[in-house]
Amino acid sequence: MVSKKRQDYGFSGYRVPVIPRAPRSIRRRSPRKKLVEDSTISAFELLAAVAGKLLQESESSTSSNVAEVKVHPGFCRDGKKMRLPENDKALKLKYFDQGSCAESAFFPEISVQDRNILSNVKELPQAENDSILDHTSALVSCDLATRVDYDMKLEMCTDKSPNGTFPRKVDGGSNDVGDIYDPKMDNGPEKQLVNEQEQVGDLTMANESSVKDPFEECVNNNVLINSESSVQLSLYRDSIPGALFQNHRNDVKLGIIDDDENSFGCNKPCTKIRPFRLQLCNGYHRTRKMLTSKYRKVAPKIKDREFYNSNEGMKFFYRCRKNICKRERCHWVPIKKRKLFDHSFEVAYDQEASSESVYNLPEKKMRGDNSSSASIFHKESGFSASVKARQKSKDSKVKFSIKSFRVPELYIEVPETATVGSLKRMVMEAVTAILGSGLQVGVVLQGKKVRDDNRTLQQAGISQSSNLDSLGFALEPSFAHVSGQRAPKDLPLVLQCDAALLSSRSTASPIFDSGISNAALDPPLVMKLDNDIGNNQELIPSPKTTIDSLIDGVLPDSKALIPVPPTNIEALAVVPFNSKCKHTEISQRRTRRPFSVTEVEALVEAVEKLGTGRWRNVKMRAFEDADHRTYVDLKDKWKTLVHTASIAPQQRRGEPVPQEMLDRVLAAHAYWSQHQTKHGKHQVEPLQIIDSPREIVGA
DNA sequence: ATTAGGG
DNA sequence: CCCTAAT
Numbered sequence A: 001m002v003s004k005k006r007q008d009y010g011f012s013g014y015r016v017p018v019i020p021r022a023p024r025s026i027r028r029r030s031p032r033k034k035l036v037e038d039s040t041i042s043a044f045e046l047l048a049a050v051a052g053k054l055l056q057e058s059e060s061s062t063s064s065n066v067a068e069v070k071v072h073p074g075f076c077r078d079g080k081k082m083r084l085p086e087n088d089k090a091l092k093l094k095y096f097d098q099g100s101c102a103e104s105a106f107f108p109e110i111s112v113q114d115r116n117i118l119s120n121v122k123e124l125p126q127a128e129n130d131s132i133l134d135h136t137s138a139l140v141s142c143d144l145a146t147r148v149d150y151d152m153k154l155e156m157c158t159d160k161s162p163n164g165t166f167p168r169k170v171d172g173g174s175n176d177v178g179d180i181y182d183p184k185m186d187n188g189p190e191k192q193l194v195n196e197q198e199q200v201g202d203l204t205m206a207n208e209s210s211v212k213d214p215f216e217e218c219v220n221n222n223v224l225i226n227s228e229s230s231v232q233l234s235l236y237r238d239s240i241p242g243a244l245f246q247n248h249r250n251d252v253k254l255g256i257i258d259d260d261e262n263s264f265g266c267n268k269p270c271t272k273i274r275p276f277r278l279q280l281c282n283g284y285h286r287t288r289k290m291l292t293s294k295y296r297k298v299a300p301k302i303k304d305r306e307f308y309n310s311n312e313g314m315k316f317f318y319r320c321r322k323n324i325c326k327r328e329r330c331h332w333v334p335i336k337k338r339k340l341f342d343h344s345f346e347v348a349y350d351q352e353a354s355s356e357s358v359y360n361l362p363e364k365k366m367r368g369d370n371s372s373s374a375s376i377f378h379k380e381s382g383f384s385a386s387v388k389a390r391q392k393s394k395d396s397k398v399k400f401s402i403k404s405f406r407v408p409e410l411y412i413e414v415p416e417t418a419t420v421g422s423l424k425r426m427v428m429e430a431v432t433a434i435l436g437s438g439l440q441v442g443v444v445l446q447g448k449k450v451r452d453d454n455r456t457l458q459q460a461g462i463s464q465s466s467n468l469d470s471l472g473f474a475l476e477p478s479f480a481h482v483s484g485q486r487a488p489k490d491l492p493l494v495l496q497c498d499a500a501l502l503s504s505r506s507t508a509s510p511i512f513d514s515g516i517s518n519a520a521l522d523p524p525l526v527m528k529l530d531n532d533i534g535n536n537q538e539l540i541p542s543p544k545t546t547i548d549s550l551i552d553g554v555l556p557d558s559k560a561l562i563p564v565p566p567t568n569i570e571a572l573a574v575v576p577f578n579s580k581c582k583h584t585e586i587s588q589r590r591t592r593r594p595f596s597v598t599e600v601e602a603l604v605e606a607v608e609k610l611g612t613g614r615w616r617n618v619k620m621r622a623f624e625d626a627d628h629r630t631y632v633d634l635k636d637k638w639k640t641l642v643h644t645a646s647i648a649p650q651q652r653r654g655e656p657v658p659q660e661m662l663d664r665v666l667a668a669h670a671y672w673s674q675h676q677t678k679h680g681k682h683q684v685e686p687l688q689i690i691d692s693p694r695e696i697v698g699a
Numbered sequence B: 001a002t003t004a005g006g007g
Numbered sequence C: 001c002c003c004t005a006a007t
Helices: A004-011 A038-057 A063-081 A088-099 A112-120 A126-133 A142-159 A174-179 A189-209 A214-225 A243-257 A260-267 A269-281 A284-292 A302-309 A311-325 A351-355 A420-436 A499-507 A512-517 A523-530 A543-552 A569-583 A597-610 A615-622 A631-646 A659-674
Strands: A232-234 A371-378 A384-392 A397-406 A439-445 A448-450 A471-477
Touching: A397 A471, A597 A615, A597 A631, A597 A659, A615 A631, A631 A659
Parallel strands: none
Antiparallel strands: A232 A397, A371 A384, A384 A397, A439 A448, A439 A471
């Protein structure tokens, strides 16, 4: 099922903060320039591959095409070394999480032909390399961006670990189990060790089998990485021959453009990618843990890696993870800020327009004719639309063909045991919910929203004589209920980003509003925002700056619009997010699952032996396969058991626990209260049941 | 990531 | 079961 409220979250106008969905471990993050996992680059590279192919097909043999295709060899080479770091089960999960939505809509075309393309182009001409450094040019072109991208990839590649294997930590916690004395214990350390080894072996096998086809693997990795697996609702109609093809091209392009991560990754490979790697690097144990709670937790999303570049972000993540991520089987993942892929750099929109934070308008002349296409997306809502406008010079009519609106990411998580049919229904629910949540269409022209509905197209500048390349449509959340208090009509959006307004924003309403209604920003405001209020990610990096930073491998010194992880992003995100959590009931309680007597018995037995302070071990010992029982659950259950045992039988509720069990509970509780559980591993003997006819437990 | 304890 | 603080 789909959490109904989720949609509100994404579309009611709430300015989506950066939602953490990343690796749990902060500590693993190493300083920049650290090695980057092979797989981390594949997202870029696959996209580049697709783009390159498209360009190739377009048979326009500009240098940019070469440059784009150039990217690929590294791609494939790397592919050979790629290892999918997860065990097979994890892979399934991940693929399911991120790949099952509709990635094929964006990467359906990769074929043998692609591989040829990839492998044919080998070296980048020196001249082009030189031109990389020539970033003084005001006009940033696609190829330049791509070449820089390429460079970054090289850097990443050289940094990777030599053998390409994955550091895999197997932590079954067996060491801690060494103090179990019960000789009858069937689950001793040794056996656990064996089990773990077996699992490692499985992992290895799974990995190797997936390396057969480097390219394919790359693709797979991409599925993993590129979370742009969005459902696409195509409304496209075009009677023009060949349009289908072009349409498809645009689809792909849209997918690329929409992948903000890529642009981020290009901008800041070191910081952007690392969390990614963390994500993939999760050791067995961690993966296991994730799987353990997979029914109620959403898999971390990679897209937000920039968020995790800041410690603040991690803190935030920790704080929110439990709220959002832990519990839902199926829900939306809020749409993150979106950035443009390198195509956007090609757009010659002026700096003013580029500063406005609401819409990005990557336009690109696709062909030489008088048709033009534009892709836009609305960052807050995550909606994007690809538009094709065709001009008919005769009758002064402008014909628009809105190719598609792209639905923001849907994130659905279902058990492996769910049926395909139920999955379909879930997706359908999600899409329906989105569409039904109230949408309106915005028109954006040259980076500015056209707000006056009464103007004629001509007046608005939408005419055949105007530059329709810069025209875009956007699906926007309908914000009829938006309270205008904090969002005066013409208050630029940026102000909303001011930390001072956060509180109001959190309580008030979907703040989204002003974002929608105010497209253009004044440069001063931009600067203000830039003053590290944390919404930098809203900004479109100035092409020049971006490229500079790319080439230098360093962040631009000062006010650059690079989406640096803001220091106080937490402040930005936490407040609204938390409130949103509550208001939208994003967090749901887990379904109650009362302990059966059998479970209670297992718990009691485990606690008798292990004590009351080692719930993790208890979990592993007695509930290893009960994914829905966390060690916290066990601890809580023990707590209630103790309580239950200490109250009168008449006051007990629920499924009655045998008194004998409760006696054991009390005995164990008393015993372990005496003997500290915490420290000395071998200094405390397991509970010896004194007066029970049962077998003696323990040594 | 675990553990402990309050809600 | 949830949430938080403290490890």
